[in-house]
Amino acid sequence: MSDPELTVSGGGLGADSPVRRAALEVEGHVNDGGWDQAPRLFALVLTGDLLAAQPELADELGDPDSYTPIEQELPHDREVEDLLPEIGWPAEVAGCAVVMERITLPAEAEDHLPSDPAAVADFAAQHPDRQEMRIVAAVLRDGSAHVAVRPRSPEDAPLIEGPDLVPGLVDLLAQTLAEDS
Template identity: 50%
Template structure:
């Protein structure tokens, strides 16, 4: 899988793919609040169209935000009645010149951030072409961009400190809200990168 940051073909892609490059997984056991936050972010990203930069969000418990940051909560249109059992995403400023995965490797979050979410656009290829993908990252990018079976996909992935995860995927070739697929294990490698930022193992930079 490749994208604007020249990531290798398989670094953040879906683990299993179907006829269109992705496969919806049963998300019956997913955290409904996290799933709702991810789908809200996906709709927000969809409203801006394609060919967008990668985005990173801190996830705060809405109830905590209302209690601790009433001014910010009011600016976001939040109140105690809407706060229970939900997450509020707060977008982070990113350096667009730095590869997104490099940014993630430099981040750890303060305790009040209970989770994080990422929005990225990537190219996906069918699994049966994996053996033909060059090892060189630049060659792999060119290979994916020129492959006739490539699919452009928007990925929204999130992880929270209690271990819950959720992702939503939209293909550019099927760009409508009813075609978005979601599940807890769609993009395990990207989710693991997000989880690592919540474990406090990256002291170089802390975001709030």
């Protein structure tokens, strides 16, 4: 692809980065569990810091310059987009990642969306051109980010990647890492 901000797996994204590797590790872990999962949230901790605190994990953890995802509990009765603005991370957390499944519709469907917010989800679920996607967004305190989107179908659909695929979600995650959160 010619756009340097977007690629399909198998293509190049330029230089690999720690945040990209963390996002892909989370995506692979969640993908192993199949579809129809609740949203999931991960703290990203510098592996070297984790090894310094717990050297007995050396055989389980990889490169000290990478990030180790540590899953966090999320309440099941709230939308993750509503919950993220209430989260703040301690200084030991270098970044975070969120995973969620969403239905996307083609742009032309926007003109037919119901005005009742409660009816929008039903409309999307019934739309013949809907596409189910798993979105993984990861952000580090230094502002670097990476997003991976996996379409549910076809089963062999390539992973779509880029730092700017879901900017609103990346911004929500970055706010959880702000000093005053």
